[in-house]
Amino acid sequence: MEVTAQKTDNANVKIEGKIAQSDIEKKIDKIAKQAAKQMKIDGFRPGKAPVSVVKKRLGERLQQDAEAEALRDILNEASKELALDAEQIIGEPAVTKFDRGEEFIDVELKLSLRPEIEIGDITDIVPEVKTPRVTKKEVEERIREMAEAQAPFESIEEERGLQEGDLAVFDFEGFLDGEPFEGGKAENFELRIGSGQFIPGFEEQMIGMKKGEEKTIKVTFPEDYRNEKLAGKETEFKIKLHDIKTKKPAQIDDALAQRMLGKEDATLADLEKEVKEQIRSEKLSKLYNEELKPKLVEALVEKFEFDLPQSVVDQEIEMALRNKVQQMTEEELAELRDNEEKVKELRESLREDAEKSVKATFIVDALARKEGVEVGDQEMMQTIYYEAMSMGQDPQQTFEYYQKQNLLPAIKMAMIEDRLLTKLLNDKKEKKEEKTEAKEEA
Incomplete structure (x- = not known):
């Protein structure tokens, strides 16, 4: 086996080699003998089959294993020649040439190496970090959002229709071609109108409904809906609205701070500091x-x-x-x-x-x-x-x-x-x- 290896640069190696066909035959014999000890072949005691029979049985696989072993030998020889260790080598070598001749196989491999990088002081290239400024208005807006999210819903007393932002409490049942479908029914369901929780068109058609009112609406499920039986299909929903709820005015005080921070003695000033x-x-x-x-x-x-x-x-x-x-x-x-x-x-x-x-x-x-x-x-x-x-x-x-x-x-x-x-x-x-x-x- 002839091997020459050279670095084309600090991260790439080119390896050329010649593998004698006679060496391949020796490797085939060795691998076949090892396989014979493990194989069970009809007509022979376990591990006693002749090597010639094993060669016939395994055929091309022996040739491939022998050639793969020869390539590993070339790689090991090249690594020794260039004093390379396993940590320097990245991935598997690329076989860029494998020409089989009568007496020799001409081989070319390309090997990748981990680059050596000298890391010195890089402080000068790290960007300056300016601490972001937070305004009082931003803090007030964030706390107001938190208060509104915490505020409970209460039933309205006035006689009016359902509006966007209201919480609707209703029963519904869905029908496809006049027949109710699985998963299309619920009672006393709560839905924030305008949330987009239901399929397009559902919430919009509920706007204006009053407590106790019943209504039938038509909606078409999206083409990519997860239930294939409903995807792209027009359906009807029978709806009965029981209640309309709206959020109480948000209270921004020490009590809010105590709920948000989980401390009994927390104050609004503590919450402002935390939010900032x-x-x-x-x-x-x-x-x-x-x-x-x-x-x-x-x-x-x-x-x-x-x-x-x-x-x-x-x-x-x-x-x-x-x-x-x-x-x-x-x-x-x-x-x-x-x-x-x-x-x-x-x-x-x-x-x-x-x-x-x-x-x-x-x-x-x-x-x-x-x-x-x-x-x-x-x-x-x-x-x-x-x-x-x-x-x-x-x-x-x-x-x-x-x-x-x-x-x-x-x-x-x-x-x-x-x-x-x-x-x-x-x-x-x-x-x-x-x-x-x-x-x-x-």
Whole structure:
């Protein structure tokens, strides 16, 4: 076996090798002998079948296993030659050439290496964080919303029709083609008119109804409704309105603060202080996510220069290409199918963004190691479960889907990136605040 290996740059390796066919035959014999000890073949005692019979039975599989073992030998030899350890190698090697000849198999492999990034002081490129200002008006509006949400509903005494914002208490029964359908009936149901809780047109047709009034309305279920028997179908609902309730005027006082903060001695001033900090935190989070984090990532990508593993870039391009294709019309897809050059142009147009994305990922990984930022598997799983539940999805099914699609590493890296960038921005913010405090004390 002949092997030559060279680094084309600091992140990519090209390996060339020659595998003698005689070596493949020796490996086939060795693998067949090992298999013979385990195989049960009719007419022979367990583990006693002749190697020739085993070879005939396994056929092409032996050839494939022998060639795969030879490729591993080449990879190991190249790793020794270049003094590479397992942590430096990313993914599986790409076999770019495998030409079988009578005496030799000519092989070419391409190997990707983890880039080496020297991380120094990056304080100068971390954006300045200005603590968001919260106005008295914003605090008052938020507390008023909280008070209104807490205010109870009470039956109205006046004789008037149902209005948007009212709470309707009513019975209803749905009919499809004159027959009642499953799940279409309820008694003393409470519905906030204007909430959009029911299918389009239902709540609007209830407006104006008075207590004790009965009415039949017609509504059409959406085409994408989850119950296929009702999707896109016109139905009738018989309704009887029992009561109309409206919210009591909101009371903004110490009692509200005590309910909201869960403290018996809380005051309205305590609630105002808490709400002010809450709004400031929300503004800061928005500032981080929409402005400062993208700005910091861009600055990091510009600051560091290093070679990128080509296989990782190619994977990123392919993923971007698949996403692009999914958004195309049938006409655009047809044009791509008939034009290989256009596919190549599209793929190359995605290269720059793919390289930036890969570069950012390696920078974040190196910085996270330096800053000691980690995300455990259990924490990642809990985050996936929580998000799935908040969206009404099955948490276990969601996790298994991500697992099958091999998306868990990307999810973990996204969580690490978010935590790292938050830490860098917070550190910059705290240092600025410390300097400000020191000046004020002086």
